[in-house]
Structure formats: C-alpha cells, structure tokens
Amino acid sequence: MSDENKEYDGIKYRAEKNSPLVFRILFFGLLTWGIIFMAYYLFSGWTSYGEYAEIKKAKEARLAVQTPGAGQAVPAHEEIRSTDLIAAGKKEFAARCASCHGADGKGGIGPDLTAKQFKYGRTAPEVTASISDGRPGGMPGFKNELSGDKIQGVVQYVLSL
Numbered sequence: 001m002s003d004e005n006k007e008y009d010g011i012k013y014r015a016e017k018n019s020p021l022v023f024r025i026l027f028f029g030l031l032t033w034g035i036i037f038m039a040y041y042l043f044s045g046w047t048s049y050g051e052y053a054e055i056k057k058a059k060e061a062r063l064a065v066q067t068p069g070a071g072q073a074v075p076a077h078e079e080i081r082s083t084d085l086i087a088a089g090k091k092e093f094a095a096r097c098a099s100c101h102g103a104d105g106k107g108g109i110g111p112d113l114t115a116k117q118f119k120y121g122r123t124a125p126e127v128t129a130s131i132s133d134g135r136p137g138g139m140p141g142f143k144n145e146l147s148g149d150k151i152q153g154v155v156q157y158v159l160s161l
Helices: 021-043 048-066 076-101 124-133 148-160
Strands: none
Touching: 076 148, 124 148
16 A cells, blocks of 8 residues: 555645755756866865965065065165165154154163163164064064065164164
C-alpha cells in the first residue's frame, strides 16, 4: 500500500518527487559559481603573500627614490642646503612633534630632545630611523607621511637643539 492516500492528523500526505524549481536553480547556480571561483584562485597563481610582497617591494622602491641619502652625513658643498633643511625641519617639528616633545624640544609626553644622550642614539642615522620607523611606546613613524627631505630637515633640527 502506498503512502499517497494516508492521512495523518487531518493532513493528507503528498510525497514530492522533486524539489521546487527555484531551489534547484539556486543550488546549481551556487555550485557552478563555487567551482569557477575555486578554479580561478587555485589555478591563476594568485596568493595573498605574493600580493603583499609586490606591494612591499613597490613601497620600498618609492621610499628609496624619496630618500637617496638617508642616514648619510650632509656633504660640505651642501652646507647651505642644510640650513634650509633646518628651517624646514623646524616648521615640520612645530607641526608634528611639538605636541609631544614640547615647542622647545624639552619634553612633555615624549622625551627631552635637548639631552646629551637619546635612548636610541643621537647620530643622524639613528634619529632618522626613530623618525621614519617610530619607536615602541608611543612614537609614531612618519616615513609614509613625510618626504625624505622633510625627514632630514627634522633630523637636522633635532640634532641642532
């Protein structure tokens, strides 16, 4: 005897042989999209690490162009240029650094920049690294916000304090 004619609590049983057409279309569409998506990303050679490496390489090349002589002493024939750097550095210091280090560099939230010794060194390359990359404990890095000349200006100004 088949179940088609049975009744359960006043509900007549009706066996469906197929699911509704809308569900079948959605299911097979999703299945097709999933296969195409996986095939594209598996066989295209794309990786998130590869993309990160390309972005990092491009950023390093851009920074190398901006700061060709970062960390090197200013040559004697560019001594006039260094005074211009100090003047530009003073403006950048007032705009970006004075809120933490004080207008005169004697400290506040940040350390005193007029001291004879700095925690991370007082040479031009060490100060450049501190400004560019930042330091743990609150010093932000400015290599993405300032050009190489502006960073060197701030370095020269800090060393002149």
